[in-house]
Amino acid sequence: MISEAATGYLAGPVLVIGTGLLGASAALGLRRHGLDVGLRDASPTAQRVAVDLGAGHVVAAGEGFLPELVIVATPPDVVAPVVSAALREFPDAVVIDIASVKGSVLAALRADEMLDAAALARYVGAHPMAGRERSGPVAARGELFTAAPWVVVPHEGSSAHAVKVTKAAGADLGASVTQMDAAAHDQAVALISHFPQVASSLLASRLLNAPAEALALAGNGLRDTTRIAASDPGLWIQILSHNAGQLLPILQGLRGDLDRLITTLQDPQAPGATLDLAQLMSEGNQGQSRIPGKHGAPPQSFATVGVIVDDRPGQIARLLADIGEAGINLEDLRMEHSAGYEVGLIEVQVLPGRRDELVAALTALDWKVVQ
Numbered sequence: 439m440i441s442e443a444a445t446g447y448l449a450g451p452v453l454v455i456g457t458g459l460l461g462a463s464a465a466l467g468l469r470r471h472g473l474d475v476g477l478r479d480a481s482p483t484a485q486r487v488a489v490d491l492g493a494g495h496v497v498a499a500g501e502g503f504l505p506e507l508v509i510v511a512t513p514p515d516v517v518a519p520v521v522s523a524a525l526r527e528f529p530d531a532v533v534i535d536i537a538s539v540k541g542s543v544l545a546a547l548r549a550d551e552m553l554d555a556a557a558l559a560r561y562v563g564a565h566p567m568a569g570r571e572r573s574g575p576v577a578a579r580g581e582l583f584t585a586a587p588w589v590v591v592p593h594e595g596s597s598a599h600a601v602k603v604t605k606a607a608g609a610d611l612g613a614s615v616t617q618m619d620a621a622a623h624d625q626a627v628a629l630i631s632h633f634p635q636v637a638s639s640l641l642a643s644r645l646l647n648a649p650a651e652a653l654a655l656a657g658n659g660l661r662d663t664t665r666i667a668a669s670d671p672g673l674w675i676q677i678l679s680h681n682a683g684q685l686l687p688i689l690q691g692l693r694g695d696l697d698r699l700i701t702t703l704q705d706p707q708a709p710g711a712t713l714d715l716a717q718l719m720s721e722g723n724q725g726q727s728r729i730p731g732k733h734g735a736p737p738q739s740f741a742t743v744g745v746i747v748d749d750r751p752g753q754i755a756r757l758l759a760d761i762g763e764a765g766i767n768l769e770d771l772r773m774e775h776s777a778g779y780e781v782g783l784i785e786v787q788v789l790p791g792r793r794d795e796l797v798a799a800l801t802a803l804d805w806k807v808v809q
């Protein structure tokens with residue numbers, strides 16, 4: 439059922455091929471604009487779940503469905519043949535894929551003898567920088583793309599119309615539309631997405647034989663750095679192998695840094711060793727501070743206020759309501775709770791100019807504020 443019909447940029451209909459996490463999320467997001475959304479998946483189960491979620495209706499081949507846009511949301515290995523088939527099945531449609539890698543898909547399409555320049559002109563790559571650790575349509579959310587980057591990746595032969603439709607899809611999904619070529623895109627995501635995934639998986643794999651007593655001490659440091667290690671291995675094997683060329687220099691750089699750290703720690707009292715460690719930690723500080731905040735805001739532009747809450751139902755809702763009633767906009771929020779404790783720490787982020795006001799308002803309401 440469509441809960442809220444609003445006019446968007448696309449006219450529709452739209453066909454989504456691959457109704458897993460990303461495809462079903464895109465379909466749900468576009469249905470909100472009242473668009474006619476068709477669905478197709480190689481897995482009848484994934485297709486049925488997406489239909490049951492209200493993401494659209496099944497479109498079989500040869501049904502006479504005439505999409506304005508086809509969104510291919512299959513795993514990277516099969517994206518190019520599925521895009522190629524869609525360009526041929528729907529000769530008037532713009533066809534985009536939303537795979538995490540762009541160069542390998544474009545190279546395969548360019549090498550495809552069944553596609554001429556006119557067909558290729560209707561293809562544009564796209565990449566929403568939004569996802570979850572879970573896969574499949576059950577995890578889909580219509581809001582998944584809200585405020586997330588939607589990278590439009592045209593090739594030299596993409597038509598202006600195809601680029602416009604690709605941008606319109608991102609805008610209708612509430613994303614922040616930006617444009618890059620395939621090489622720049624793949625290099626960027628190797629650093630900001632694929633490398634963190636590898637680092638997180640390598641880190642978490644070190645825990646395999648960790649004693650339970652050690653794991654029981656885990657706090658947010660370990661949780662933060664291993665969150666994405668829970669991602670779908672089947673998908674990531676494909677992403678990493680499709681972008682290996684861009685990832686390798688980054689991993690080689692990491693190996694150099696690791697070798698240096700190991701040498702330093704072998705004799706931490708040696709002349710220069712402490713300075714070396716200080717440099718390494720400080721370079722980490724500097725790199726981390728370069729990550730932009732919410733909506734691309736400058737990094738670290740918010741002030742943090744910590745509040746201790748009892749581990750009882752309704753406490754967080756009450757805190758948020760009190761912040762709202764104080765008339766202060768919450769920019770971000772995170773929770774820290776360690777096993778075995780009956781309190782948690784909520785860190786709320788607000789504009790620096792509102793910090794003192796928030797501390798005063800919460801203290802007056804008997805909240806335990808940590809300065």
Ligand SMILES: NC(=O)C1=CN([C@@H]2O[C@H](COP(=O)(O)OP(=O)(O)OC[C@H]3O[C@@H](n4cnc5c(N)ncnc54)[C@H](O)[C@@H]3O)[C@@H](O)[C@H]2O)C=CC1
Nearest residue numbers: 456458459460479480481484512514537538569570573574
């Ligand atoms: N999971 C994530 O966080 C993100 C994933 N992506 C990209 O989105 C794409 C889809 O990823 P997810 O939705 O996470 O995977 P998923 O595993 O949840 O969904 C993929 C769906 O494609 C279907 N499929 C496989 N081969 C097909 C074929 N030949 N024809 C039709 N359907 C086929 C599968 O049955 C499955 O339902 C991938 O290319 C991935 O790189 C992009 C951004 C984030």
Ligand SMILES: O=C(O)C(=O)Cc1ccc(O)cc1
Nearest residue numbers: 538566567568569570631666
């Ligand atoms: O969970 C996260 O932090 C992500 O960054 C998810 C994600 C995974 C794969 C992509 O291609 C894009 C985004």
